[in-house]
Amino acid sequence: METYDWMVKYTPQSEWIERRGVLLWLAFFFIELGAGIFFMASFFDNIQAMMAGWLVCAILGGGFHFVFLGKPARFWRIIVSSGWQTSWISRGLIFVSLFLILGLIHLVLTTWADSGVALLVVIDIFAFLTIIYGGFAMNYVNGIPLWNTALLPVLYIVSGLLGGAEIVLGITVASGEISSGIAIEEWIRILMIGYIILIPIYLLSTRYTSVTGKASIRYMLLGRWSQVFWGVVVLVGIIVPVAAIISSYAMGLETTPVAFLYTAIFSGLIGDLTIRYLILRCGLYAPLIPISGTQSTPVRS
């Protein structure tokens, strides 16, 4: 019988990225993107964008989460059990549910009258918690050093808000409200700077946490996934949006070609989706039994 490689080599986690695990990757992305859109749109009182954020979160995020479960019909147990006391998945579902329910009430009420700032503040708090919970759920897993870092939730907050702001900008430009677009673009610049600073700090800090952390980073930046990282995350996801930001800063948002703007927004979202994929894909466990000479490369999964 063969040795169990997954116990003597660095092993990528597979349940949350392979086969039906892909659904969870998409679920986390759309849940956080939707909440990010709603959150950013609420600052600019953009009802259309808020509605879009709510739909992305509920239909795409919630839908992917639901079909990912092995027993979807039992999802209600996540809310009614006392799991929220210790489990981030349970807390997350509660945050998402409250965000969606209150968000729907707000959207319905605003069609007749102003629903009030207080309600919107409460919804924004739950939207923020919705953005953050995925990062904390992954941060809890201490067997995977790439996830077990306090910077991961921070990275997810920034990328969720950045993605949300980009979509809100797209909707604003499409509706011809250039003045609001300029204000949103200022937010995007700040968030993009934060995102560009956070990614190397996150990767470098993980690199120096443990030998497994180092192996994860090598796997992502120099190993099997290096082309995806440098090509999609860096080139498509960062350089193209940064070029658009610089261009609009120099020429003004009004004169920046709309096609270029939308390309940059789309590129940013693809980059965000890809880095989330790589973080899930390159999450390595330490070998269960450390046997020297057998752990130079991760197991191909």
Next chain:
Amino acid sequence: MTNWGMIIDLQKCIGCYSCMISCKQEHFLPPGVFWNRVIIGEDGKYPAVNKQIYPVLCNHCVEAACVKACPTRATTRRDDGIVIIDYDKCVGCRYCLIACPFQQRTFYTDGEKEYFPGQGLTEYEEIGRRLYPLETGTVMKCNFCSERIDAGIEKGLKPGTDREATPACVIACPTEARVFGDLDDPNSEVSRKLREEKGVQLHPEYGTEPSVYYVG
């Protein structure tokens, strides 16, 4: 209080896979699912090569990461220290599976898989499905043969001492490399061995306090 635990003597283990097979037999585990595994690897370079044999199973941790991760409380730690899964409560989110740093959990997906594909279930498999109705879409793992322990205690037997009340992997071991018993009882064989031979846990740095120790 009782805290069931196990010591595995690596010097005595001969890598015969009896524990692995007896576990499959005891729980009628479907194809591809193992609650007990024997890892055999080599360490060093010629001519100083060591063959290493590590039997592994769920560590029934005192501070189990899986228990805290479970959003539905399907995974719980009993008062006697055994970490169990209630298949009726599990939603199949696999968070426990990800959270376990020892990778000892399995997501059960293919309920129709037969040991002899295309030839239908054997009599053995049919009996197993009646006795242990495993649910697809849920997570499973070693339960320290809790059904044997519970039934044995009801009969007045002592787990770890009486075969009928002891986990199947322990009684199947031909070299008695596995010792099972109450870690909270200072007079139990498992506690004595742990004290005398200074047992170690796998990856203590994770802070989960495994109840499975290794000596040798």
